[in-house]
Amino acid sequence: xxxxxxxxxxxxxxxxxxxxxxxxxxxxxxxxxxxxxxxxxxxxxxxxxxxxxxxxxxxxxxxxxxxxxxxxxxxxxxxxxxxxxxxxxxxxxxxxxxxxxxxxxxxxxxxxxxxxxxxxxxxxxxxxxxxxxxxxxxxxxxxxxxxxxxxxxxxxxxxxxxxxxxxxxxxxxxxxxxxxxxxxxxxxxxxxxxxxxxxxxxxxxxxxxxxxx
Amino acid sequence: xxxxxxxxxxxxxxxxxxxxxxxxxxxxxxxxxxxxxxxxxxxxxxxxxxxxxxxxxxxxxxxxxxxxxxxxxxxxxxxxxxxxxxxxxxxxxxxxxxxxxxxxxxxxxxxxxxxxxxxxxxxxxxxxxxxxxxxxxxxxxxxxxxxxxxxxxxxxxxxxxxxxxxxxxxxxxxxxxxxxxxxxxxxxxxxxxxxxxxxxxxxxxxxxxxxxx
Numbered sequence: 001x002x003x004x005x006x007x008x009x010x011x012x013x014x015x016x017x018x019x020x021x022x023x024x025x026x027x028x029x030x031x032x033x034x035x036x037x038x039x040x041x042x043x044x045x046x047x048x049x050x051x052x053x054x055x056x057x058x059x060x061x062x063x064x065x066x067x068x069x070x071x072x073x074x075x076x077x078x079x080x081x082x083x084x085x086x087x088x089x090x091x092x093x094x095x096x097x098x099x100x101x102x103x104x105x106x107x108x109x110x111x112x113x114x115x116x117x118x119x120x121x122x123x124x125x126x127x128x129x130x131x132x133x134x135x136x137x138x139x140x141x142x143x144x145x146x147x148x149x150x151x152x153x154x155x156x157x158x159x160x161x162x163x164x165x166x167x168x169x170x171x172x173x174x175x176x177x178x179x180x181x182x183x184x185x186x187x188x189x190x191x192x193x194x195x196x197x198x199x200x201x202x203x204x205x206x207x208x209x210x211x212x213x
Numbered sequence: 214x215x216x217x218x219x220x221x222x223x224x225x226x227x228x229x230x231x232x233x234x235x236x237x238x239x240x241x242x243x244x245x246x247x248x249x250x251x252x253x254x255x256x257x258x259x260x261x262x263x264x265x266x267x268x269x270x271x272x273x274x275x276x277x278x279x280x281x282x283x284x285x286x287x288x289x290x291x292x293x294x295x296x297x298x299x300x301x302x303x304x305x306x307x308x309x310x311x312x313x314x315x316x317x318x319x320x321x322x323x324x325x326x327x328x329x330x331x332x333x334x335x336x337x338x339x340x341x342x343x344x345x346x347x348x349x350x351x352x353x354x355x356x357x358x359x360x361x362x363x364x365x366x367x368x369x370x371x372x373x374x375x376x377x378x379x380x381x382x383x384x385x386x387x388x389x390x391x392x393x394x395x396x397x398x399x400x401x402x403x404x405x406x407x408x409x410x411x412x413x414x415x416x417x418x419x420x421x422x423x424x425x426x
Contacts, residue, residue: 113352121331
């Protein structure tokens with residue numbers, strides 16, 4: 001069974017992907033940005049990072065939102081990819097996989113255009129077979145699963161489940177049972193909460209789990 | 214065929230539901246808040262609105278995020294609903310339907326906790342059979358559809374499509390054809406754009422369309 005621990009400040013992500021949404025505000029994520037030695041930026045996100053004196057190992061994307069000065073100063077770490085079929089976060093994930101990185105932590109992927117937020121969250125399930133992949137926001141962490149999974153938690157932690165397809169799912173040690181209300185809805189219980197130090201999800205399809213910090 | 218016009222400042226929503234996400238910043242939405250005479254607030258959103266000198270006709274929700282002073286001062290327009298199975302936006306939509314309102318414009322429903330954002334967007338499809346329902350954010354408008362639909366647009370308008378179930382869909386007058394890449398993904402083309410003054414969507418399931426302003 002897959003196990004998903006809670007991450008605290010002491011944790012150091014192997015690979016950090018900074019997407020082009022709102023720049024992270026949460027201290028946990030800012031600490032990771034300071035300490036992680038393998039940061040990949042989606043396009044214009046690099047400008048925000050460079051302003052804070054942090055240099056990524058790579059800048060990936062179609063380079064349409066990167067400033068001209070960054071484009072020229074950091075040409076050596078630029079990996080332009082103009083594929084119109086994918087977005088910058090997908091390109092960055094693929095870049096990391098091609099570099100042999102298999103433990104990917106995505107931050108900065110929400111908070112601006114909502115269609116980008118939805119697209120970025122949705123793509124987590126596209127890559128869960130290829131990598132250990134999670135997305136941390138200012139509010140919590142998204143984890144995609146498709147097999148029995150055990151999550152570290154704490155009593156009262158708010159937990160939301162989002163189904164990606166029509167599969168049923170059952171849960172253990174969450175306050176409310178999950179009853180699939182509609183096949184036409186992603187929402188599988190935004191109001192749930194953990195009853196203790198861990199909870200389990202048994203999906204028959206793809207599910208994205210959100211644990212609020 | 215359903216037709217979905219673009220909304221400009223001159224438009225006045227019949228019913229405005231202010232959800233408990235980030236307070237709207239877009240001038241279009243601020244103008245509506247000033248002029249609309251039927252505003253329903255989800256719980257704590259009423260505090261933000263009252264601070265701006267605007268009084269809603271009703272405050273709906275479990276009242277856990279409303280200030281004590283608002284709770285007492287506006288007791289007459291309070292409609293407490295402690296159903297744990299639904300969120301405050303669902304409760305507000307149901308309240309409006311019960312009041313005979315059938316043209317619902319939701320604002321302020323995104324921008325804070327991402328699980329709330331996803332839940333709020335997802336519930337659009339739950340009520341599209343009961344009401345004309347759209348959600349306006351600071352970036353664009355979400356419209357749920359399940360039948361042939363015609364959208365007013367302009368050349369170059371960015372358009373995103375999100376599938377709620379496994380149905381196929383075809384599009385007319387969008388730049389890129391929509392090819393369903395995965396059954397395990399909501400994302401059906403965040404990078405699409407309109408080729409002219411209108412585009413059509415022919416869904417076989419439920420789809421949420423996002424038009425960027």
